[in-house]
Amino acid sequence: MARVIVMDLSRHNTVLVGHDRYFVLHTEGRSLLVLDRCPHRGGPLSLARRTPDGRRLSCPWHGTKVGVAAVKRTSLPMVRSGDEAVVVLPDGDGGEPVSVIRKEVLANLPPGAPCAAGGTDGEAAGAGEAASR
Secondary structure, three states, rough: OOEEEEEEEOOOOOEEEEEEEEEEHHHHHOOEEEEOOOOOOOOHHHHOEOOOOOOOEEEEOOOOEEHHHHHHHHOOOEEOOEEEEEEEEEOOOOOOEEEEEEOHHHHHOOOOOOOOOOOOOOHHHOOOOOOHO
16 A cells, blocks of 8 residues: 655655655756665665756766656656655565655756765765765
8 A cells, every 4th residue: 555745845854764865856847756776786866967958867876877858767656745844665565664865966956066965976975875885
């Protein structure tokens, strides 16, 4: 049976469902809740940087380029009204814990923009991810 959650997008941009993580990706004037996993080796796409043309994300782990169009296909059903979003979570056994959090999402920054940690082009993200692997 599907579960529905309500997110306050002014406070949250990431949803954890069991071992799966989703993040809000802003693209083409829309906000989508997409799977936070690179198809290559599972790196966190939320920490990916956009390529100069803006059409792909460069995985912070291995540099694999993933098309934004492919990432959009992993999105969950979501309806947004202002800062509120209603999301339909994937079917599961219903026992997975669900958390809604806020974290830095580099994938939404323009190419070459500095991140809040002070680095550019994923420098800070790459260092943090290497420590967590």
